[in-house]
Amino acid sequence: MAPEWNLMPRTLEGQITMEKTPSYFITKEAPRRVFSMSRHTRLIVVVRDPVTRAVSDYTQTLSKSPGLPSFQNLAFRNSTTGLIDTSWSAVRIGIYAKHLENWLRYFPLSRFLFVSGERLVTDPAGEMGRVQDFLGLKRVVTDKHFYFNQTKGFPCLKKPEGSSRPRCLGKSKGRPHPQIPSEVLLRLRDFYRPFNLKFYQMTGHNFGWD
Template sequence: MPRTLEGQITMEKTPSYFVTREAPARISAMSKDTKLIVVVRDPVTRAISDYTQTLSKRPDIPTFESLTFRNRTTGLIDTSWSAIQIGIYAKHLEHWLRHFPIGQMLFVSGERLIRDPAGELGRVQDFLGLKRVITDKHFYFNKTKGFPCLKKAEGSSKPHCLGKTKGRTHPEIDRDVVRKLREFYRPFNLKFYQMTGRDFGWDG
């Protein structure tokens, strides 16, 4: 972590922390007062996005449908596949709650971050004890990317948009596979809503 002056808030982001078993204990040992922010999205969409990212680097990988199941006939989901396993948020959260109270954690909706970035970042600013400086006026919607972008910062002529790896077109996935995945994730999602006190609306 970089050195921090009094009155500053230092942030470090690594997506894999949330699903790494050793991370909660290590972060707690460093600072029990650390505030944790986790961005989550519909686990089915997340799995397809994960696959799309891998596919862009390795076009020869098996289909999403074949990787999803241990046994396609019985419909048994392969939870050892990381694209599936990462989306079982409730199980990962259990490890964190052994080291941090839920009040030190904020769960940000990836869907709402796209629909209403200022609103969701308002929650982040409140959680960190900051004044709500970032508002609607700081964003515009980029139709090409399908994501909101930050308007140009002071001293910069260019707006800041997400990188080229974001906003890729997802492959068409068999509807029956998507349905079975939704059924698989539903109990885990409901438990996650209960644990966090927020319904993310992935099962509507």
């Protein structure tokens, strides 16, 4: 039997091909491979407070594996000294400066747009405006395409004419986070602070996580 290939359709004139994979930014081999494919690729990176991101990551995993150890047991290599375990993926992903350094070996900063995950919630139209500008597109997506879903705590997409049901994030999004001891979160914030500051300097943008 011949293998089944899932190929992207051809990009026609006047179209832009877009593809997303969360693991690209943190995968060591990805920058070289993307560069080999096209050095003119534009790169959009959505980032959020790494502490919140780590807790969200843990929440998602916990929903699939209820017997998972506590967040603090996974986050600390040594609970007595408070040494953070950077081998845990939920922690490692949030060290954005380290991942960006890898990408900057192949692409200049001008090829990147860094989108704030927090502002995607509080001002989705504003962040989408930046995305459209970055891609050289007309600002078609505006405020009228969004409404805030109080239950989920996220904005949902809608057609301006209201001819169809709004499109909201799936059930896996917007789950309530487990209670994490405040001292654990503070220790994690202290850990991320120098990496955050370096990331702000590298990108020229203060995301206000500290």
